[in-house]
Amino acid sequence: MPSIYIINPAAEHASYYGFEVLDEADGGYVSVADLTTATLAGFVPEGWDIRLTDEAISPVDLDAQVDFVAITGKVSQRGRMIALAEGFRARGRTVLIGGPFASLSPQDMRPHADILVTGEIEEIADELFADLAAGRWQNQYNGGFADIRKSPIPRWDLYPVDRAQSGALQTTRGCPFNCEFCDVIQYQGRKQRHKDTDQILRELDQLHAVGFRSIFIVDDNFTVHRSWARAVLLELAAWNAARGDERVSFITQASLDIARDTEMLVLCREAGFKMFFMGVETINEASLREAGKRQNLIQPMHQAIDAIVGHGIGVHAGIILGFDHDSVDTFEEMRQFLQDSPLPEVAVGVLTAPQGTDLYHRLEREGRIDGPIWTSAIQGPFATNIVPALMPREDLVARTVELARYCFEPNSFEQRIMNFLAKFPASHVSTPRRTARARDPRSHMLPKILRYISSLGEAEELMVRTVLKAGAQKPGALPSILYFLSHYAQSRFYLDMDRGQLAKPGILPAPVNA
DSSP states (O other), X not given: OOEEEEEEOOOSSOOTTSOGGGOBTTBOOEEXXXXXXXXXXXXXXXXXXXXXXXXXXXXXXXXXXXXEEEEXXXXXXXXXXXXXXXXXXXXXXXXXXXXXXXXXXXXHHGGGOSEEEESOSTTTHHHHHHHHHHTOOOSEEEOOSOOGGGOOOOOGGGSOGGGEEEEEEOOEEXXXXXXXXXXXXXXXXXXXXXXXXXXXXXXXXHHHHTTOSEEEEOOSSTTSSHHHHHHHHHHHXXXXXXXXXXXXXXXXXXXXXXXXOHHHHHHHHHHTEEEEEEEEEXXXXXXXXXXXXXXXXXXXXXXXXXXXXXXXXXXXXXXXXXXXXXXXXXXXXXXXXXXXXXXOOEEEEEXXXXXXXXXXXXXXXXXXXXXXXHHHHTTOTTOOSBOOSXXXXXXXXXXXXXXXXXXXXXXXXXXXXXXHHHHSOTTOOOOOOOSOGGGOTTTTHHHHXXXXXXXXXXXXXXXXXXXXXXXXXXXXXXXXXXXXXXXXXXXXXXXXXXXXXXXXXXXXXXXXXX
């Protein structure tokens, strides 16, 4: 029978969004299970032998005896994608490369793939796998923007779900906004496409069956299409209510303009949403206009964030420094804004210009692009390929690092937790948790996270005790506080680590020699 090995390579650096803080000698952990590999496995026809590896969890088997190797990845995985591709090709394997980076930079991946797959796979899967089985494949396939209702139920039975804190579900692709720096709209488009509700519920059933009680809806803007989102939220609420004490909590990505829609916030809360990841980006209004982020200008930012938290939903904020209107004064203004806000979890980074974005094209015309995006991506959030307008690049990076480190000082973090609790509604009730947690293979994650934070020093240990004690006064806020603490642990792990030691010892295989 034909055989395929599907791989999600390791990123080339630790980050805010990994879970390296939990890594052990026998394998790693991820904050969110990898949806791409599990979904691709769902497209593989019956009768094929399928292997799957998420390299953040376990090493790739370079000597796997398979017919085809399928590699996917983002810009932060570029180097590892190439290394693995060349290693497998040297061993006589036929290599397919696809995913976001291949779609955005096909000319970069083309030399390293026997078969290059760009765009989305739903419309071309049947042809692709038929060609592979027949041994008469093309050297490139382009799926374009697909009808995602054709997407299969992901093969979570092939994925190490016990090593992921949250499951993953996609209900839409595409975002109608046109943020200048965003590359997602370049490979997913600005017209949002939706799955059927029945399809979404079947995926939820499967995620629930394999044990997930936290699910990340990975859509880039889940709530932007209001009428569709309302209908889905009602179904999610009914589905979750039927789970009894086995209900799940949801996390998703949304934009700040949801704050003016009280009905939508209520529906999100009733469906079980505990957290939104939001691109807050900056409080500099000129920078928001420059970036095309007008949805953040609809109402005062502090008012919008307060409204969301006031409905019992936390905000995980993305913060960017280095817009053309950002001066040295912007850093102190941002620091003060954050410390006055109910935003415990912030991902602070420097503006970059991904290839294909409007920002890249503008700065290229202005002669302000310095190197390809992957040279910055492999260094994490504190590197950039742009030449800033109002300060030297070294100054921009140094000040951004300083702000990030300040945000995760225990006293600073504790203050923002207290701000969060002050805004969180006292009447909100947390999602019931099942009593037999000892049977959950993820049950050890939280104690390990809390021990790690406490081991960082007396101030960190006191911070943990203080915020948990304060959170007990508003039990509905505890799931959000635990989320914030888990991401605090990873953020501190990343910010405290030696910048030259970014690989995960014991997890990644030795460098591949093609």
